[in-house]
Structure formats: C-alpha cells, structure tokens
Amino acid sequence: MSLTDKDKAAVKALWTKISKxxxxxxxxxLARMLVVYPQTKTYFSHWPDLKAGSAPVTKHGKKIMAGxxxxxxxxxxxxxxxxxxxxxHAFQLRVDPANFKTLGHCLxxxxxxxxxxxxxxxxxxxxxxxxxxxxxxxxxxxx
Amino acid sequence: xxxxxxxxxxxxxxIFSKIDYDVVGPAALSRCLIVYPWTQRYFGGFGNLYNAAxxxxxxKVAAHGKVVISGLEKAVKNMDDIKTxxxxxxxxxxxxxxxxxxxFNLLADCLTIVVAGQIGxxxxxxxxxxxxxxxxxxxxxxxxxxx
Numbered sequence: 163m164s165l166t167d168k169d170k171a172a173v174k175a176l177w178t179k180i181s182k183x184x185x186x187x188x189x190x191x192l193a194r195m196l197v198v199y200p201q202t203k204t205y206f207s208h209w210p211d212l213k214a215g216s217a218p219v220t221k222h223g224k225k226i227m228a229g230x231x232x233x234x235x236x237x238x239x240x241x242x243x244x245x246x247x248x249x250x251h252a253f254q255l256r257v258d259p260a261n262f263k264t265l266g267h268c269l270x271x272x273x274x275x276x277x278x279x280x281x282x283x284x285x286x287x288x289x290x291x292x293x294x295x296x297x298x299x300x301x302x303x304x305x
Numbered sequence: 306x307x308x309x310x311x312x313x314x315x316x317x318x319x320i321f322s323k324i325d326y327d328v329v330g331p332a333a334l335s336r337c338l339i340v341y342p343w344t345q346r347y348f349g350g351f352g353n354l355y356n357a358a359x360x361x362x363x364x365k366v367a368a369h370g371k372v373v374i375s376g377l378e379k380a381v382k383n384m385d386d387i388k389t390x391x392x393x394x395x396x397x398x399x400x401x402x403x404x405x406x407x408x409f410n411l412l413a414d415c416l417t418i419v420v421a422g423q424i425g426x427x428x429x430x431x432x433x434x435x436x437x438x439x440x441x442x443x444x445x446x447x448x449x450x451x452x
Contacts, residue, residue: 194430197430197431197433197434198430198433198437214429267414267417270418271417271421271428274418274422275421275422275425275428276425278422278425281418282357283336283339283340283357283360283361284357286339287339
C-alpha cells in the first residue's frame with residue numbers, strides 16, 4: 163500500500179498544521195500507549211516514572227516525534243531515509259515491530275483529540291498509510 | 306467473566322451518554338470505509354462509495370452507522386454479559402454476513418478515533434484504556450460464534 167502523490171501531499175499538509183504541537187503529541191501518545199497497551203511497558207523498565215507528564219516520557223515523546231519529522235522529510239524514500247533509525251531499533255532496541263502499529267494508532271488518537279477538524283477521514287487514511295510505511299521502513303534492518 | 310472496575314463502568318456509561326449517536330455511528334462507519342477501503346466489500350448494495358465525499362454523504366452508510374452504534378448500546382447496557390447478549394449478532398456476522406472478524410478491529414479503531422475527536426482532551430489515557438477494553442470485549446464476543 164505505497165504512498166501516492168496525493169497521500170504525500172495530504173501527510174505534508176497535515177504535518178504543517180500539527181508540527182508546532184509535535185512535542186505534546188509525542189508525549190501524550192507515548193504515555194497513552196503505556197497505559198492502554200501495558201505490555202509496551204516492558205521496553206521501559208529502566209525508567210523511574212512512566213506516568214504522563216513525567217520527565218522520561220516527555221523527553222522520549224519529543225525524540226519519537228523527531229523521528230516522525232525525519233520520516234516526513236524523507237517521505238519519497240522512507241527505507242533509505244530511516245536506515246539509521248532502523249538499525250537502532252533492530253540491533254540495539256530490538257523492539258518487536260508489532261508495536262510500531264500500536265504506537266501509530268496512539269499517535270492518530272492523540273491527533274484526533276487535539277486536531278479534530280484537521281484529522282478528516284481523508285487525512286486519516288493518508289496518515290495511516292504513511293505510518294504503516296514508516297513502520298515497514300523501521301523494520302527494514304531486522305532480518 | 307469480564308471484571309470491570311468502578312472507573313471502567315462509569316467511564317463507558319459516561320462516554321456513551323455524552324456522544325451523539327447520530328453523528329458518531331455514521332462517522333465511524335464512513336471513516337472505516339475510507340481508511341480501510343477493502344471493508345467496502347461488505348457493502349456492495351450501498352451505491353456510490355467511489356470516494357471519501359461520496360461515502361460521507363451516502364445515506365445508506367449513515368443509516369447503517371446508526372444500526373452499528375445501536376448494537377453497541379446493547380453492550381453498554383449489559384456490560385456484565387456481553388458474550389451472551391451478542392450470541393445472535395455473532396452468528397449473524399459469521400453465518401449470514403460472512404464478515405472477516407479482523408475487520409471488527411478496524412471498525413473499533415475508527416470508532417476510537419471518532420470518539421477521541423468528539424471528547425478531546427477528556428479522552429485521557431485512562432479513559433482511552435477503558436474504552437479499548439470495552440471494545441476488546443465487544444470484538445471477542447462478536448468472534449465467539451465463528452468456527
């Protein structure tokens with residue numbers, strides 16, 4: 163389900179509207195994922211605090227969104243554009259790739275709460291496709 | 306037997322008392338047909354589903370969206386025995402409608418996004434978790450009679 167030109171335009175248009183709030187989106191999505199899908203907490207056993215608003219969650223939410231921003235910038239070639247991040251996730255973090263879909267869903271829920279008028283069904287399908295392709299690119303180096 | 310905490314019970318009742326069924330039902334179904342277009346396979350008799358605008362303004366989609374959310378209301382009113390309440394619905398979806406049950410998760414995700422859009426900041430992680438659990442029970446109950 164590769165990205166058409168229409169999808170890329172829609173993703174970039176949505177990103178323009180939401181990127182100023184990216185840090186807040188990232189922090190909420192991560193905190194939310196840890197609560198709604200508690201099995202994801204297993205990757206963060208080294209954090210003293212997993213609650214929404216805590217320092218590690220806020221800081222890491224920012225990092226995640228920096229990755230999303232990188233993906234938006236490299237939307238024409240996600241596999242090569244995200245190679246460094248793929249190697250990080252594959253060899254060091256070893257996050258089960260099924261979780262990429264989970265976090266992607268949480269990101270979309272947060273965007274829906276914060277930008278309900280912008281997150282139309284058309285924007286939804288483009289973003290969902292983009293996040294699926296992002297996840298695929300992140301899985302690139304796993305095996 | 307599913308165990309609900311007081312918070313979860315209260316949250317589910319609260320969400321469904323706040324949302325406008327006539328808006329949320331149609332919005333969730335049409336979003337599902339748009340975001341996951343292969344789900345359109347079950348709605349061959351609904352006429353024009355050619356693009357997002359057509360789907361959103363399609364009266365049959367809107368009517369059916371209301372049917373779906375009324376079905377969910379049954380579960381909201383009988384949270385302690387959704388499995389039994391949904392037995393006939395499960396047989397219907399399996400035998401007559403022949404819906405791939407993986408599609409239930411797709412519609413559930415779209416419903417979550419629509420409800421999140423309606424409720425906004427009040428859709429906290431804890432509220433979201435309760436809603437997610439409720440939908441998981443609904444989906445499991447709808448899958449129960451498949452064989």
